[in-house]
Amino acid sequence: MALVMTQFEQCDDLCIHQGTFQTRGCEKRETSSHKIGCQARFKLVCKREKNALVITQANIVHSHSLVQQEACHYSDDRIPSVEERDEVAKLVQLGVPASKIQDHMSQTSGKAFKRVDIHNIASRVKQNQQSVEADTWAVLQKMTQADAGSHFSILIAENSTVDLIFFQTSNMRRFLQSYPSVIFMDGTYCINNLGYPVYVFMCVDGDLKGHVVAYAIVRDETKVTLAHLLEQFVSKNNVEVDTFVVDKDAAEIAAIKQVMPGVKILLCRFHVASTFKDATNKYCNRSEKTEAHSLLMKMLYSDSEETFFSCLQALPLNFKTYINKNWLTIKQSWAQHETKHLTTWGSFTNNVVERHNRMLKTISHHNKSLPALLKALIALNDSETRKQLHKLYELNLKVRPTFVKAPMHLASIVGDMAKVVTPAAVAMLKKQIEELAKVEDQIMLCETGFSIVDAHQQVKMYSLEDGNCNCLFHLNRGLPCWHMMAVRLKTGMSLFSLEEVPPRWLLKNLMNCLSTVIVNGDIGNWEVVQASKVVVESCVDSDVVVESCVDSDVAVESVVDSDVAVESCVDSDVAVESCVDTEVVVESVVDSDVAVESCVDTEVVVESVVDSDVAVESCVDSEVVVESVVDSEVVVESCVDSEVVVESGVDSEVVVESGVDSEVVVESGRQ
Ligand SMILES: [Zn+2]
Numbered sequence: 001m002a003l004v005m006t007q008f009e010q011c012d013d014l015c016i017h018q019g020t021f022q023t024r025g026c027e028k029r030e031t032s033s034h035k036i037g038c039q040a041r042f043k044l045v046c047k048r049e050k051n052a053l054v055i056t057q058a059n060i061v062h063s064h065s066l067v068q069q070e071a072c073h074y075s076d077d078r079i080p081s082v083e084e085r086d087e088v089a090k091l092v093q094l095g096v097p098a099s100k101i102q103d104h105m106s107q108t109s110g111k112a113f114k115r116v117d118i119h120n121i122a123s124r125v126k127q128n129q130q131s132v133e134a135d136t137w138a139v140l141q142k143m144t145q146a147d148a149g150s151h152f153s154i155l156i157a158e159n160s161t162v163d164l165i166f167f168q169t170s171n172m173r174r175f176l177q178s179y180p181s182v183i184f185m186d187g188t189y190c191i192n193n194l195g196y197p198v199y200v201f202m203c204v205d206g207d208l209k210g211h212v213v214a215y216a217i218v219r220d221e222t223k224v225t226l227a228h229l230l231e232q233f234v235s236k237n238n239v240e241v242d243t244f245v246v247d248k249d250a251a252e253i254a255a256i257k258q259v260m261p262g263v264k265i266l267l268c269r270f271h272v273a274s275t276f277k278d279a280t281n282k283y284c285n286r287s288e289k290t291e292a293h294s295l296l297m298k299m300l301y302s303d304s305e306e307t308f309f310s311c312l313q314a315l316p317l318n319f320k321t322y323i324n325k326n327w328l329t330i331k332q333s334w335a336q337h338e339t340k341h342l343t344t345w346g347s348f349t350n351n352v353v354e355r356h357n358r359m360l361k362t363i364s365h366h367n368k369s370l371p372a373l374l375k376a377l378i379a380l381n382d383s384e385t386r387k388q389l390h391k392l393y394e395l396n397l398k399v400r401p402t403f404v405k406a407p408m409h410l411a412s413i414v415g416d417m418a419k420v421v422t423p424a425a426v427a428m429l430k431k432q433i434e435e436l437a438k439v440e441d442q443i444m445l446c447e448t449g450f451s452i453v454d455a456h457q458q459v460k461m462y463s464l465e466d467g468n469c470n471c472l473f474h475l476n477r478g479l480p481c482w483h484m485m486a487v488r489l490k491t492g493m494s495l496f497s498l499e500e501v502p503p504r505w506l507l508k509n510l511m512n513c514l515s516t517v518i519v520n521g522d523i524g525n526w527e528v529v530q531a532s533k534v535v536v537e538s539c540v541d542s543d544v545v546v547e548s549c550v551d552s553d554v555a556v557e558s559v560v561d562s563d564v565a566v567e568s569c570v571d572s573d574v575a576v577e578s579c580v581d582t583e584v585v586v587e588s589v590v591d592s593d594v595a596v597e598s599c600v601d602t603e604v605v606v607e608s609v610v611d612s613d614v615a616v617e618s619c620v621d622s623e624v625v626v627e628s629v630v631d632s633e634v635v636v637e638s639c640v641d642s643e644v645v646v647e648s649g650v651d652s653e654v655v656v657e658s659g660v661d662s663e664v665v666v667e668s669g670r671q
């Protein structure tokens with residue numbers, strides 16, 4: 001009984017079974033009704049002078065029983081809450097029969113749900129599901145139309161719900177083809193309204209940057225579903241994966257072993273270490289903890305089988321039992337004396353995926369529909385592709401001076417390396433050269449390798465096999481270490497040769513992989529007259545001035561490192577697209593459309609705008625300033641790491657959507 005006495009002077013509360021049921025029409029069917037003529041009622045009157053409610057009339061004798069089981073059948077009491085509705089929807093999608101759902105919901109909620117309630121929710125779910133499926137299909141279809149090299153697959157389960165969605169853009173596939181040997185995989189959660197986990201596959205390029213090579217949305221994380229997912233990954237990509245990096249998840253590991261029996265599994269070292277810490281706290285008492293944890297760390301970073309087992313033996317008894325049971329059989333996936341022989345290129349954690357997944361949570365959330373999530377993922381890939389153009393430009397044109405702490409004859413080698421290997425590889429090799437420089441004078445060649453005698457007459461031996469070293473640097477990276485260079489230096493060989501560099505570190509391979517767009521051509525100054533079409537395309541390092549345009553179309557496309565000025569435009573369309581590292585100034589625009597799209601690291605200034613539409617879309621790392629705006633519409637969409645300032649707007653509409661890591665300032669807006 002809900003009473004709002006502030007609104008009513010008095011209240012007459014009748015039993016729900018009061019009155020008799022009147023049939024409409026002349027139906028023969030017997031109708032059940034809860035109107036059975038009960039007389040129970042009471043009347044409340046609000047007495048202001050007493051500041052109280054007074055019962056003026058009461059009949060508390062009902063003509064029927066008052067048990068809870070019956071009361072809960074009233075349709076008002078069967079209305080499911082939002083949570084209950086979601087729960088039913090989830091069970092329907094999992095293919096649970098209606099009778100089971102009815103039982104389950106009645107038990108957990110205490111409401112007497114009828115079969116028809118469940119069916120009502122189920123049919124609404126099904127309608128919704130069909131439209132979601134159609135939209136999902138449309139989004140992915142559109143992706144394949146815009147990007148010929150992309151593909152997707154949707155697997156439908158027997159109960160006609162979506163089992164998994166797998167897709168790759170051409171950009172993802174190209175990176176997988178170039179860097180297939182180590183794949184990082186992890187699931188992320190709560191970024192769509194169906195609660196479906198999103199699986200991300202990534203690789204690391206020759207400059208140690210992570211790239212998504214496939215996305216999948218799965219219904220659940222059972223071994224069966226994950227095996228279906230991996231089958232898609234394998235059948236759609238003709239690549240040879242050496243190592244899969246995963247967190248310790250039994251279903252994931254089992255699925256990988258089933259679908260790709262030859263692939264080695266590496267457990268994320270960060271996860272192993274943190275699980276070890278938790279386990280130590282759980283299984284060891286206070287006095288054992290510190291010692292047990294340091295033994296475990298020695299096992300994780302073991303240099304040999306002997307060290308590994310001697311540490312294991314030294315563990316407290318019941319803790320040893322736990323390790324034996326849960327970790328010993330998979331030691332090849334986490335103990336360093338074994339994992340150092342896996343192909344990893346030096347990446348022993350899943351950090352690259354975890355970083356990406358954290359970012360995904362900023363572009364999607366638990367209320368996002370599946371189609372909207374897919375759109376966001378595809379848009380993200382588009383912006384990544386444009387960033388690559390920028391990176392390519394950097395690798396191509398900019399000189400990267402490196403200071404090497406070594407004498408000239410060694411330092412100059414780093415300069416030679418920088419011409420052929422990636423910046424990340426140069427940085428690693430530079431450190432090796434600097435190590436070598438420290439001991440250059442103390443190296444003594446011997447039969448098995450070399451020795452170093454330090455200032456305290458201490459001798460340290462280094463042994464090599466056929467000129468190859470067993471140190472972690474050389475094993476993991478495949479690049480020559482300072483030990484190998486020491487022997488080469490003393491035997492008069494060249495320290496570094498292109499042939500020994502694994503292809504993944506070669507600059508030309510990285511640049512091939514990055515070069516989705518090739519920019520060339522040059523252009524001078526432009527002066528433009530009325531009703532013209534001006535297209536500025538593919539300019540590199542150019543100054544472009546477009547002046548005094550009336551009723552003209554101005555398109556600026558694919559401009560790199562150029563200055564573009566568009567001035568005094570009336571009733572003109574100005575489109576600025578795919579510019580990299582360019583400064584664009586649009587001034588004194590009246591009744592014009594200005595669109596800025598897909599710019600990377602570009603500064604765009606739109607000034608003195610009257611009655612114009614300004615749209616800024618998909619900009620990365622750009623600064624956009626729109627000033628002195630009158631009666632104009634400004635829309636800013638899908639910007640990443642960009643600064644957008646709209647100033648002195650009068651009677652203007654400003655819409656800002658989907659900004660990631662961007663700063664948007666709207667100043668002095670009126671109306
Ligand atoms: Zn009653």
Ligand SMILES: [Zn+2]
Binds near residue numbers: 471473474481482483
């Ligand atoms: Zn070495």
